[in-house]
Each structure stands twice: as structure tokens, then as C-alpha cells.
Amino acid sequence: MPLSTQCQDDDKKYVLVASLDNARNLSNILKAITFKDHAIFTATSNGLQVTVEYCKTLQASAFIQTEIFQEFTIKEDLVAFQINLTVLLDCLNIFGGSPVAGTSTALQMCYKGYGYPLTLYLEEGGVVTVCKIKTQEPEELIDFDFCSTNVINQVILQSESLKEAFSELDMTSEVLTITMSPSRPYFRLSTFGNSGNAHYDYSKDSDMMEMFRCTKTQTNRYKMSLLKPSTKALALSCKVSVRTDNRGFLSLQYLIRNDDGQHSYVDFFCCPDEEGEEE
Template sequence: MPLSTQSQADDEQYVLVASLDNARNLSNILKAITFKDHAIFSATPNGLKVTVEESKCLQANAFIQAEIFQEYTIQEDLVGFQVNLTVLLDCLNIFGGSTVPGVSTALRMCYKGYGYPLTLFLEEGGVVTVCKINTQEPEEPIDFEFCSTNVTNKVILQSESLKEAFSELDMTSEVLQITMSPNQPYFRLSTFGNSGNAHYDYPKDSDMMELFKCNTTQTNRYKMSLLKPSTKALALSCKVSVRTDSRGILSLQYMVRNDDGQICFVEYYCCPDQEGEEE
């Protein structure tokens, strides 16, 4: 294992060292949030959080807990940097991202601190590639102030049933309208396209509905273009939790199971479309 021959002395210079036997466990989950180049990395002793934002209206977070990594050492309480996500993904797949079982790329990711590049050591079949990606000044992620006490409605669905709906959604519609209600139609996705409108209704007692907790009837519209990137996360996930708070902000939490059966989370926050509302 060439990666483990790194001397301990070297390691001590790094504020963050994270190793994975299978780089795909990281690249897959990062793909779920790739809709902009700039990604903010925040590492804490609990794990790594990667944030991507769009138009101050949409935020995607991928959480990779410390336990997912075979090695995870952090010298500070919070290590933050920003890198180009597309470049990082290209590097993680530098060996072609083979999906053949038994063949995987090992990864060791190191960061020395502010001003230093993010260094990736990638190894597959005895070949080691070292990639250095320049880091940028980390931006402050938007705080959507989405707090669980303000959640008015929440449903947890098996992703399977939402995947079908999202794959069929009428993309000529500018918005996706989400209705959550303690009464009929319980959970409804609506589109308003060129040829007419369409509704997808999920009854609260469906097998696909794991949890249904709706207190008030809420109908909000979200820009289709903003929600579209979330389908990448949906495709990878096995369960999804849909929540809205009193302001209509949408939180989509996806539970993603990786190749090794471990669980990671991807979260999307989206602001409602204000058009057509009183304000």
C-alpha cells in the first residue's frame, strides 16, 4: 500500500488528512451536488460537509461523516476551504472511475492549511497519481435558518416513487408546486406546462410513505430550474425526507447508501418562488 508508506512526520504538517479505500464513496456523493463549480468544504471532527450554492436561492450540502473514512484526522475544530468541484471530481476519477467490482481507487486527501492546495494521492493497481488543486478563499455559506422547530410539514418517502415522478415531470413547466396537507391531496406535486397541468398525488397511507406529519395545508411553488439539480441526489438515494417550514422554504434530505452499505446524507434547501404571492 503505497499510500500508507507516507511518513508520520509528513502527516503532522497537514491540518486535515482523510483516506478512503474507495474514492467512489466520495465522488458519487459529490456528483449529487454538482451544479456549480465552486464548492465550500467545511471539515469538523464529525466529518466533512461540502456545500454548493446557486443564486442565493438553492443550497446543496453533502455530509460525509468521519466514520466513512478509513482515516480521518483533523488538527483544528473547523477547517474551511473552497475548491473547484468539477476539477476535484475529474481528479477522483483520474483512473477512469471503473465500476468493475474489486477494482477501486484508493484516496488520501490532505490539506496543509490556508493558502495551500488540496493534495490528493490516488492509487489504483499500484499506480499513484498526485493531484494538487488550488484552494480559494472560503465563502460563507448562506444560512437558510431552517430549523426543525419551524417545520410545519414533513413526509418521508421511498425514493423509488419520487424518482418516477421526477423523471416524468413536465419540464416545460417553470415551477414545481408542492402541496402538503393533513387532508386530501396529502402530498401533491404539480406542474403547469405548455400542454396543460399534471398532478402527482401520494396518499398518506401509501407503502411508499414512511412518515407523514403534516399540520397545515401548505402550497408552495419552486423554480423547476432550481430543483432540477436535486434529481441527481434523488437518483442515488434510497429515502427522501421532504420538509417545509413556515416561510415555505423547502428542505429535501436524501439518504444515500454507498458501495459499502454506509449511509451518507445530501440535503437541498430551496427558496419558494415569490411570484404570485401577496408579498
């Protein structure tokens, strides 16, 4: 690891040090949740979680487990800060965002604690660039209270199938209606746009359906403006888990495979469009 010595001189001062041989493994995951400028970074001994919220109705989190990193050292039970996600991505791609065969950008992230910047050491082809990004005190995140014990319905699909569905549905629709049921139509996506009503159905026995577990018929509406940010994660993923709980809250969990074949997860939580249902 070319950057392994960068933080050694001040090693005792850092509460968090994380290293990657390939910075793209981090930047690709972060792109999947970049729909607002600022994000909350939360690090524990299990790994790094990056969370973005929008209007208290949508929350997206990317979790990068410790196994993804070549080095992951944390000296506190919890390390948290807020950072400009757009600036961080610009720094991670400072050598160019497109991969070149046989080359990769090595990364080492170092953080001294509250009030200090996040320091990035990036190396490619023997050239080292140092970036320091201002951090802020993290804002309190909304607890969507999405508990697995309250999940009513869940399906796991191959992502290609969901991409196909979105390409055929009318994206001018203000809402997407999701119907999940133990009987027909099983799993249905519906839109109501300029071209009229459109439905896309999945059979529980479909080749694209890896798991079907529905216990109760539910039909919920979600604002399309809230779901569109998740299409970035969909484009990068190979599988997606769709869950709804007893309140109609929606969970979309995307399985993303990085350049090294390792897996990370991106979660989106979305409130149902209750106003639309009342209308």
C-alpha cells in the same frame, strides 16, 4: 491501506488528513451536488461537509461522516476552504469513473492549511497518482435558517416513487407546486407546462410513504430550475425527506447508500417562488 504512508513524513504539517479505500464513495456523493464549479469544504471532528450555492436561493450540502473514512485526522476545530469541485471530481476519477469488478481506487487527501493546495494521493493496481488542487478562501455561506422547530410538514418517501412522479409530471413547467396537508390531497406535486396542468398525489397510507407528519395545509411554488439540480441526488438515493417550514422554505434530504453499504446525506434548501405567488 496502500497510501497509509504517503503523508507520514509531513504528518505534523497537515491540519487535515482523510483516507478512503474506495474513492467512488466520495465521488458519487459529490456528483449529487455538482451544479456549480466551486464548493466550500468544511471539516470538523464529525466529518466533512461540502456545500454549493446558486444565486442565494438554492443551497446543497453533502455530509460525509467520519465513520465513512478509514482515516480522518483533524488538528483544528474547524478547517474550511473553497475548491473547484469539477477539477476535484476529475482527479477522483483519474483512473476511470466506471467500477471494475475486484478493483477500487484508494484515496488519501492531505491539507496543510490556509493558502496551501489540497493534495490527493490516488492508488490503483500499484500505480500512485498525486494531484494538487488550488484552494481559495471560502466565501460566506447563506444561512437559510431552516430550523427543525419551525417545520410545519414532513414526509419521507422511497426515492423510486419520487422518480416516478418526476417522470410523469411536465418538466417544461417553470414551477413545481407542492401541497402538503393533514387532509386530502395529503401530498401533491403539480406542474403547469406545455402539456397543460398535471398532478401527482400520494396518500398518507401509500406503501411508498414511510412517514407522514403534516400539521397544516401549505401550498408553495418553487422554480423548477432550482429543483432540477437535486435530481442527481434523487437518482443516487434510496429515501428522501421532504420538509417545509413556516416560511415555505423547502428542505429535501436524500439518503445515499455507498458501495460499502454505509449511508451519507445530501441536503437541498430552496426558497419559495414568492414572485410567482404574488402574480
